[in-house]
Amino acid sequence: MKKIWSKLLACAVSGIVALxxxxxxxxxxxxxxxxxxxxxxxxxxxxxxxxxxKVTLNVWHLWTTDSDANAKSFMxxxxxxxxxxxxxxxxxxASENEAYKTKLKTAMAANEGPDVFFSWGAGFAQPFxxxxxxxxxxxxxxxxxxxxxxxxQRTNLTxxxxxxxxxxxxxxxxxxxxxxxxxxxxxxxPDTYEEFLAAVExxxxxxxxxxxxxxxxxxxxxxxxxxxxxxxxGADGSNAALDKAASFNQPEFVQSAQMLTDLVKAKAFDDxxxxxxxxxAKMAFLSGEVxxxxxxxxxxxxxxxENLSTVKGKVVAKNFPSIAGTKGNKDEFLxxxxxxxxxxxxxxxxxxxxxxxxxxxxxxxxxxxxxxxGLPAWKVDTTGxxxxxxxQQMVELANNSTGFVLAWDTKLSGEAAEKHKTLVQEVFAxxxxxxxxxxxxxxxxx
Numbered sequence: 001m002k003k004i005w006s007k008l009l010a011c012a013v014s015g016i017v018a019l020x021x022x023x024x025x026x027x028x029x030x031x032x033x034x035x036x037x038x039x040x041x042x043x044x045x046x047x048x049x050x051x052x053x054k055v056t057l058n059v060w061h062l063w064t065t066d067s068d069a070n071a072k073s074f075m076x077x078x079x080x081x082x083x084x085x086x087x088x089x090x091x092x093x094a095s096e097n098e099a100y101k102t103k104l105k106t107a108m109a110a111n112e113g114p115d116v117f118f119s120w121g122a123g124f125a126q127p128f129x130x131x132x133x134x135x136x137x138x139x140x141x142x143x144x145x146x147x148x149x150x151x152x153q154r155t156n157l158t159x160x161x162x163x164x165x166x167x168x169x170x171x172x173x174x175x176x177x178x179x180x181x182x183x184x185x186x187x188x189x190p191d192t193y194e195e196f197l198a199a200v201e202x203x204x205x206x207x208x209x210x211x212x213x214x215x216x217x218x219x220x221x222x223x224x225x226x227x228x229x230x231x232x233x234g235a236d237g238s239n240a241a242l243d244k245a246a247s248f249n250q251p252e253f254v255q256s257a258q259m260l261t262d263l264v265k266a267k268a269f270d271d272x273x274x275x276x277x278x279x280x281a282k283m284a285f286l287s288g289e290v291x292x293x294x295x296x297x298x299x300x301x302x303x304x305x306e307n308l309s310t311v312k313g314k315v316v317a318k319n320f321p322s323i324a325g326t327k328g329n330k331d332e333f334l335x336x337x338x339x340x341x342x343x344x345x346x347x348x349x350x351x352x353x354x355x356x357x358x359x360x361x362x363x364x365x366x367x368x369x370x371x372x373x374g375l376p377a378w379k380v381d382t383t384g385x386x387x388x389x390x391x392q393q394m395v396e397l398a399n400n401s402t403g404f405v406l407a408w409d410t411k412l413s414g415e416a417a418e419k420h421k422t423l424v425q426e427v428f429a430x431x432x433x434x435x436x437x438x439x440x441x442x443x444x445x446x
Contacts, residue, residue: 055352056089061118062100065279067308069301069373070169070339070364077363081356088352097278098217108133115347116357121156121165121338122406123242123413128342129159135343136162140354145362153337153377156406165340166361169374171296172398173227173320173334176303180314181208181291189316191330193231193323197266203291204267211268212290214278215428218421219409221273223294224263225424226408227320227334229256234327235403241445242411248441252327257427257434264428274429286311294320296335300390301372317393332403337377338410412445419444 063071082090093114095103100118107113108128119125128134138146149166157165177189182199185206190196203210215221230238233252240246241253263269270276270284284290286302286309293299306312322330341357343350365378372391375398387395409417423440426432432440 054087054089055349056091057116057347057349057353057356058091058093058114059116059356060093060095060100060104060114062095062097064094064096067302067305069298069371070368072301073168073364073367073371073373074360076367077360080363081359085356088356090356097219111346113344113346115344115349115353117342117344119165119340119342120410121167121340122411123417124338124410125157125165125342126159126413129164133345134164135345135347135350135354136164137166137343137354137357138163140351141358145358148362148379150377150379156336156338157340165342166357167337167340167377168361168364169297169339169368170337170377171298171335171339171374172394172401173223173294174297174299174394174397175292175294175318175320176285176299177316177318178285178288178291178311178314179316180311181288185291187291189318190321191318193321196321199292200263200266200268209267209270209284209290211263211292211294212276212281212284213269213273213293214276214281215269215273215425216276217278218425219407220278220281220295221428222409222421222424223296223334223407225256225260225427226405227294228259229253230332230334230405231320231323231328232256232259232326234329235332235405237327238405239411242405242408244445248438248445250438253438253441254434257424257437260424260427261430261434264430274425288314297375297394298373300388300394304372304388304390313389315390317390317397319397329402331400332405333398333401334405334407336404336406338406339374416441416444 061074063074065071078090078092104113104117104119108131111133113133119128125134141149153167153170154163157163157167175190179189182189185202185208187199187202188195190199200210213220213224229252232255233241233250237246237250237252241248241250270281273281282293282295282299282302285293288310300317303309303315304312319330319333341361343353343357347353362378365376366380366382368374369376369380369391370382370385370387372388375395405411408420412420420441423432423437427434427437
């Protein structure tokens, strides 16, 4: 898998962003039948829209913090949409990440899902697609939209050859380092795992918590085990286990859990990390209190928001350090194109719902990129725009990428995804051994 975002930075600055993420995951399989053609879907209930009558769409998403770059992007594009579609009333419902996952799964299981909803593709959405609850969306796209949606960004949203979701950005896992704090303490920003451990030791010895993580929410903590597994087993090895083509009971995955345990023992994290949410933990970094955090590219927008952060202009983006003698390498990333909008197959307004999802996804690709939330999944025009330096760093890192692995809780499906987050928390707390971790991961993923 060669350069996932080849020459993205140069293209973004000159006007057109082109991505190639061939390594972002494997196509999922679904037995769901094809939906009715767009022309037929537009009949019946759709006639009210054609007559100019009001159509109401219920839309769910997970951006509850106004400072979030994707929240800003969504609201800007949403205001544009409302101005251009006066006959469509959109009712927005937002819930925090973990609560959102539970709420959406519960609603879909009861066939009470919204018309349009934010989702993750791959394993997370697999049950919805298999149950026939998601609308195959490509036939509702215009020719221009089909051309602008980057082909490789469809991978994790394609099931049995049909496109069920529309991505807006690809994310990458980033080790954010407050360079000012590193320099003040005579610590090198790490490129290797040995340098990373040396930084942890030095900061900890000076009474500075080296890394912040909202372990209470599960998924931020999971990122650490996921990236350690990627460094140990490589992208191919990690994806093989996640796709059930190989066992988790391998030395590389045992070692990933052991390394997390070792980091806890080395005082790499706040002693109260298991009581901290993602929002609480990130503020320790944004306030300059903690020098490092490992998080998705979406955090860049908040880092550079001077109304929220005191570290604007002080942070450098690094890929997670390389580990000598392992199957992985420093140019493989946790991340991929998976955040998307999907349309409920049971909506009374398929055409309007699909058009809303397409409008939001296409326009958010540009706005979210400019705000530092991720790399665009659509071809976007950034002529005349200034690309933030922190975003430029992330693009340059991604240009050299040789492979991607999705966050495990979105790659895995159903119970296995939730079990995984719990197991990582238990390893972190010292109540499960690394060997128990892989044994129970194997059992959960069968």
